[in-house]
Amino acid sequence: MSETPAAGALAEEARALDAADALAPLRDRFVLDPGTVYLDGNSLGALPEGVAGRLADVVSREWGRLRIRSWTESGWWTMPERVGDLIAPLVGAAPGQIVVGDSTSVNVFKALIGAVRLARADSAQRDEILVDAATFPTDGYIAASAARLTGCTVRAVPADAVSEAVGERTAAVLLNHVDYRTGALHDLPALTAAARRAGAVSVWDLCHSAGALPVGLDEHGVDLAVGCTYKFLNGGPGSPAYLYVRSGLQDRFETPLPGWTSHAEPFAMAPDYRPAAGAARGRVGTPDILSMAALEEALRVWDGVRIEDVRAKSLALTDFFLRCVAARQDEGAAVTVRSLTPAEHARRGSQVALLCDPEDGAEQVMAELIARGVVGDFRRPGVLRFGFTPLYTSFKDVERAARVLGEVIGGDR
Amino acid sequence: MSETPAAGALAEEARALDAADALAPLRDRFVLDPGTVYLDGNSLGALPEGVAGRLADVVSREWGRLRIRSWTESGWWTMPERVGDLIAPLVGAAPGQIVVGDSTSVNVFKALIGAVRLARADSAQRDEILVDAATFPTDGYIAASAARLTGCTVRAVPADAVSEAVGERTAAVLLNHVDYRTGALHDLPALTAAARRAGAVSVWDLCHSAGALPVGLDEHGVDLAVGCTYKFLNGGPGSPAYLYVRSGLQDRFETPLPGWTSHAEPFAMAPDYRPAAGAARGRVGTPDILSMAALEEALRVWDGVRIEDVRAKSLALTDFFLRCVAARQDEGAAVTVRSLTPAEHARRGSQVALLCDPEDGAEQVMAELIARGVVGDFRRPGVLRFGFTPLYTSFKDVERAARVLGEVIGGDR
Incomplete structure (x- = not known):
């Protein structure tokens, strides 16, 4: 798959966001594998190093x-x-x-x-x-x-x-x-x-x-x-x-x-x-x-982490995810998604829920995402849930998740 | 401290009972230290090997x-x-x-x-x-x-x-x-x-x-x-x-x-x-x-353990403990003990509770027992509790516990 200019720009933006992220070093406090983007920390958080x-x-x-x-x-x-x-x-x-x-x-x-x-x-x-x-x-x-x-x-x-x-x-x-x-x-x-x-x-x-x-x-x-x-x-x-x-x-x-x-x-x-x-x-x-x-x-x-900084990064992560998902959608795709999560910051938690159309495609979409190393979860009838844990989620993770989602739902251009 | 003939006979009996105990090898399934007699498994069981x-x-x-x-x-x-x-x-x-x-x-x-x-x-x-x-x-x-x-x-x-x-x-x-x-x-x-x-x-x-x-x-x-x-x-x-x-x-x-x-x-x-x-x-x-x-x-x-065999050993352990305690008591001792646990097998669980006279000596007696490597526990006002876990308690443990108790309460002859 060759990257379009838009996709390349998002990947570049992810790199810049990660480079500027003061919380990025906290990722080393967790056991993670580089092959997986883990966006299910809102169900089960990743393993901290010392446990x-x-x-x-x-x-x-x-x-x-x-x-x-x-x-x-x-x-x-x-x-x-x-x-x-x-x-x-x-x-x-x-x-x-x-x-x-x-x-x-x-x-x-x-x-x-x-x-x-x-x-x-x-x-x-x-x-x-x-x-x-x-x-x-x-x-x-x-x-x-x-x-x-x-x-x-x-x-x-x-x-x-x-x-x-x-x-x-x-x-x-x-x-x-x-x-x-x-x-x-x-x-x-x-x-x-x-x-x-x-x-x-x-x-x-x-x-x-x-x-x-x-x-x-x-x-x-x-x-x-x-x-x-x-x-x-x-x-x-x-x-x-x-x-x-x-x-x-x-x-x-x-x-x-x-x-x-x-x-x-x-x-x-x-x-x-x-x-x-x-x-x-x-x-x-x-x-x-x-x-x-x-x-x-x-x-x-x-230790040494301020919850206000976590919140700021959480919003940046979900904002970026929503933008990347929108950029990766194709009107002609087999499955389209729209966000159920409020766009307004004051009304948004640290997850993004995407409703699939058709709804009965969602379970298969999530299975395919997981098979490709992007782990979220599925809630009936048609919701894909992606949780963003600012302590260990990078902007690169976010960009990759949206990119793979685009591939899976057939919207990759 | 030199052993009396009676004490020697009890130690000998303990050795014979352990030699005849079909459950004795189960002790190896637990992490135990030879310096301690652990009779508090009725509060917190010992650590099994595989955990x-x-x-x-x-x-x-x-x-x-x-x-x-x-x-x-x-x-x-x-x-x-x-x-x-x-x-x-x-x-x-x-x-x-x-x-x-x-x-x-x-x-x-x-x-x-x-x-x-x-x-x-x-x-x-x-x-x-x-x-x-x-x-x-x-x-x-x-x-x-x-x-x-x-x-x-x-x-x-x-x-x-x-x-x-x-x-x-x-x-x-x-x-x-x-x-x-x-x-x-x-x-x-x-x-x-x-x-x-x-x-x-x-x-x-x-x-x-x-x-x-x-x-x-x-x-x-x-x-x-x-x-x-x-x-x-x-x-x-x-x-x-x-x-x-x-x-x-x-x-x-x-x-x-x-x-x-x-x-x-x-x-x-x-x-x-x-x-x-x-x-x-x-x-x-x-x-x-x-x-x-x-x-x-x-x-x-x-695995492979019958609860009926555990029960038979439990009764043998508590019987033996009660006999050893009786043999180690001295009428002139500073503290005397009497069992609150029913003598009748059909009415006895897998612990022995000894009531101290005077009652307010019990806490100190238990502290001293623990210091000497015999671990039971104390319940107010004057009860010493000793739990017997047949999977890892030996008759030698029992004999030692009663002997040390006799020393602590001043009844050693």
């Missing part, structure tokens, strides 16, 4: 040699709050408000039941949970379960309509910061403020935003938040999630999942539950040390 | 090189049921009834809410959860939470009194198979039958029995069960727990924690929850692969 060594030490020395002593001597016991405090600056939280453990789903459950209880402490008649209509499915399922257990109903409304929908019956508002399918970024400051004005408790799911853009939990007065750590935080497959409870609510937060590890006096083994102070109140079972150690090490890639 | 290598491969190749492809190509997606089927024979369950994931606490919650719903489907007025009065604290806290969310009350009764207490108001009965403090083994067949006769749903916590003795879940008609995997199953610190739902109940089991991973069509990303068939219905979040891979490898130590 293998750290896990080997945790297994062989901390578990294998020290065994039970490691709960104190290797700092296992305090890991949920310690790792939480490593996540905190990435989401704009002061220390002491985030605890790591369990899955996102389980933390959504803790947060929602806790939110309903908080809201009802002030106003007993609140009986509605508002949910983003385009929510990630599990959040909706958990909302339905929480509603069933607390005598609430769930009302699904588009995120844009939440400010109007929230009212005196609303106990909790559950929103995804970035839509998992389209990559649309919702207006966290405005929606949080609207929930608060109505007396409802806000719960944000940060799975697709944390590590990709500034969240500002404290600044915007978010009440509760959850997120996974295996996407832009690169914690590994199924790594533990986290729960944020803002400090002003911690004393009143009542978890539906109390455990001895969140007891004020864990080793008293008391028959009655008395919750610990602070973030530890969100704990439930025995901390999962192997996965949490991998995550702790993975978070070291953020 | 470090398996984890290194999962991290470096499956995550690092294959990345997202590993969900299918490395079998990550099916791991919760696959690892569940490795646990199944150890607890007397046919395949397809156990799913691995989350903490024990979270699984107790799923099981209890599910149990109340199952019981009420047959008889709506059931509004009581019966709990073993000596339960591990978290189980009691979770029972209180489940009761609050379902309009039930919790009644705590001694396990021995459950058969009389269970009645037409009882929705669920939550019992610990082996008491975490005393090591007492409860009568699972009789108590399960009593719950069933009363129309209540039985929920068993197997944390301190699975891997140490036959459980017979299917044989005895247990409805629901949960357990951890980091004690006698050696899965590592905080490794994922499991949930058993007997096959006859699976279609009616309604989890309070539904997630996309337990949806009948996970990748349809449907807004409404439709539960998967079988054990997968107990899933909630994204499976925690690193910890689950460690567990899967750890379970290979059971």
Whole structure:
């Protein structure tokens, strides 16, 4: 395949952008292979360099040699709050408000039941949970379960309509910061403020935003938040999630999942539950040390990195991708694509979702892309998702991905 | 210290018992150091040999090189049921009834809410959860939470009194198979039958029995069960727990924690929850692969091992320990100990709990034991716990532990 002048110009532009990219050296903190353009970090982040060594030490020395002593001597016991405090600056939280453990789903459950209880402490008649209509499915399922257990109903409304929908019956508002399918970024400051004005408790799911853009939990007065750590935080497959409870609510937060590890006096083994102070109140079972150690090490890639710089690069990457894709499209192609991701920066996360026409061609297009070394993923019915992790994605990667996409859909000129 | 004839006889007996022990070679499947007698496997099992290598491969190749492809190509997606089927024979369950994931606490919650719903489907007025009065604290806290969310009350009764207490108001009965403090083994067949006769749903916590003795879940008609995997199953610190739902109940089991991973069509990303068939219905979040891979490898130590043989050795170990401790006690000692663990085999788990007199000496006694290479643990107010893992504990270990205990409490003659 010979390059057209336009294509050559884009490749040249990619080289210039990479040369000017202050974050480019961070790529060396990850294990990557030059033959692959990995644009699925919004599903599973790439492996940070230090993780293998750290896990080997945790297994062989901390578990294998020290065994039970490691709960104190290797700092296992305090890991949920310690790792939480490593996540905190990435989401704009002061220390002491985030605890790591369990899955996102389980933390959504803790947060929602806790939110309903908080809201009802002030106003007993609140009986509605508002949910983003385009929510990630599990959040909706958990909302339905929480509603069933607390005598609430769930009302699904588009995120844009939440400010109007929230009212005196609303106990909790559950929103995804970035839509998992389209990559649309919702207006966290405005929606949080609207929930608060109505007396409802806000719960944000940060799975697709944390590590990709500034969240500002404290600044915007978010009440509760959850997120996974295996996407832009690169914690590994199924790594533990986290729960944020803002400090002003911690004393009143009542978890539906109390455990001895969140007891004020864990080793008293008391028959009655008395919750610990602070973030530890969100704990439930025995901390999962192997996965949490991998995550702790993975978070070291953020040393010296400002999330604002990551955001700037993320927008530059997605802008460039959209331009390259447009330049590579041919009206006569077998498959055409259009972006579902908002063009406006203020409404865009760190992924681009392309809807294929015809939709039923999308799965095959993604299979072909992967076969050619460009890894994104596919969401039914016809969406190609490409995630951009600024810590390790280069502009050259972006140019190559769009070029290969153009070849696959038949638009290469 | 010179040995008395009695001490010499016990050491000789230990050598003979080890020589005759068909399970003795299994010790080589674990990483152990000869200087330590590790009797805390009922808190954190020792490291199985293969785990470090398996984890290194999962991290470096499956995550690092294959990345997202590993969900299918490395079998990550099916791991919760696959690892569940490795646990199944150890607890007397046919395949397809156990799913691995989350903490024990979270699984107790799923099981209890599910149990109340199952019981009420047959008889709506059931509004009581019966709990073993000596339960591990978290189980009691979770029972209180489940009761609050379902309009039930919790009644705590001694396990021995459950058969009389269970009645037409009882929705669920939550019992610990082996008491975490005393090591007492409860009568699972009789108590399960009593719950069933009363129309209540039985929920068993197997944390301190699975891997140490036959459980017979299917044989005895247990409805629901949960357990951890980091004690006698050696899965590592905080490794994922499991949930058993007997096959006859699976279609009616309604989890309070539904997630996309337990949806009948996970990748349809449907807004409404439709539960998967079988054990997968107990899933909630994204499976925690690193910890689950460690567990899967750890379970290979059971290849060719019959749980009945493990039980026979466990009883021989605890019998021998009790005899050695008695032989090493001196009436004039600063601290004396008496066993809280039932002498009767049918009522004994795989640990021995010794109550110190005076009680406030116990913590120091355990600290001194650990300093001398004998690792058990301490539970307030005055209990020394010693767990016996037949896969890697030798009779020589037992003799040494009792001898050092005798020295520490001042009873050495």
